[in-house]
Amino acid sequence: MTEEHVLFNPGDAIANAHDYNAVYQSAQIYKHKHPHALFIVSETDGKPYVLFDKVDQTDDPKDGKRYRVIKKM
Template sequence: MTEEHVLFNPGDAITNAHDYNAVYQSAQIYKQKHPHTLFIVSETDGKPYVLFDQASKRRDDPDTTKYRVIKKM
């Protein structure tokens, strides 16, 4: 199975934490009011987990960072 990667501007993050469960809980709360697909991602192992809304996904923004998808909700 290949890893999926996405590009986001780090400034568009909804939340981030070293604790996956904290980010997952934030995602569940956020999803109640925002029906978009959410991504829990991480830059590399050992880095914090970051939550992004698919609506903020970027391709042409020079400030984007490549993230590894951990969970898509």
């Protein structure tokens, strides 16, 4: 199975934490008010988990940082 990667500007992060469950809980709260697709991502293993809204995704490597997708919601 191949890993999926996405580009986001780190300044657009909704939440981040070293604890996956904390970010997942933030995602559930955010999704209740914003019915967009969400991504829980990580830069690399051992780095914090970060929550982004799909509407903030970019295709330009100059505008974004590469993250590994952990979970799509």
